[in-house]
Amino acid sequence: MKISIIYHSESGNTEKVAQFIAKGMINAGDVNVKCMSIDSIDLDYAKESSAFIFGSPTYMASMSWQMKKFIDTESKKLNMEGKMCGVFATANYFGGGAEIAELSMIGQLLVRGVLIYSAGASKGAPYTHVGTxxxxxxxxxxxxxxxxxxxxxxxxxxxxx
Ligand SMILES: Cc1cc2nc3c(=O)[nH]c(=O)nc-3n(C[C@H](O)[C@H](O)[C@H](O)COP(=O)(O)O)c2cc1C
Known part of the structure; x- marks a missing residue:
């Protein structure tokens, strides 16, 4: 099964966290994972993916404008209807709005017809709430x-x- 991790990253933090998420996915079993910047999407791979993770830096207590633009204008090409999606965010400060960034991505992704998942608090600690x-x-x-x-x-x- 293919999973796409799609991120926006200017200074490398969000990209690095995407790689940690990918490492964990490989430990789950028979999974192929590809981390892709919004600037270099492998569209064929993405379209064949059963699940997607979106990651954004927090900008002004929301997702970055680059990620918003990507989801607004490009994400339709990914054929995500009925597929699983999760989100993550990086930020400079505790309380700096990372969860708002996550929720803003979730709102947009729902418009594409995806099924949102975060294990949240259902699997015990450490909790991931709305996304890591x-x-x-x-x-x-x-x-x-x-x-x-x-x-x-x-x-x-x-x-x-
Ligand atoms: C324009 C801009 C706005 C930002 N706004 C916030 C913010 O509101 N809250 C916060 O905690 N960090 C904020 N940051 C910091 C980034 O979210 C943080 O450094 C992030 O990890 C950068 O990710 P990247 O290295 O993948 O680009 C902002 C950074 C930039 C460039």
């Missing part, structure tokens, strides 16, 4: 949580698809 979050590229705890988020997400995708 990291300050910059994450401390040790946040990096391990990002991996676990990936593993739990991929396990659910394998169960459903």
């Amino acid at each position: 979050v990291a300050i910059k590229d994450g401390n040790e705890f946040e990096q391990e949580r990002a991996e676990l988020f990936g593993k739990r997400f991929a396990e659910k995708a394998l169960e459903l698809f």
Whole structure:
């Protein structure tokens, strides 16, 4: 099963967290994962994916304008209807709006007809709530949580698809 992790990253933090999530997904079993910047999407791979993760830096307590533009104008090409989606965000500050960034992506993605999933608090600690979050590229705890988020997400995708 293919999973696409699609991120926007200017200074590398969100890209690095995407890679932690991908590492966790591979631990879930028979999964192929590709991390792709919004600037270099492998459209064929993405269209064949059963599940997607979107990651954005927090800009002004919301998703970045680049990610919003991507979802507005490009995401229709990914054929995501009925597929599984999750989100993550990075930020500089605790309380800086990362969860608002996540929720703003979720709102947009729902318009594309996706099924949103985060294991949240259902699998015990560490919780991922609406999606995993990291300050910059994450401390040790946040990096391990990002991996676990990936593993739990991929396990659910394998169960459903
Ligand atoms: C224009 C701009 C606005 C930002 N606004 C916020 C913010 O509201 N809250 C916050 O915690 N961090 C904010 N940041 C910091 C970024 O979210 C943070 O450094 C992020 O990890 C950058 O990701 P990247 O390295 O993948 O580009 C902002 C950064 C930029 C460039």
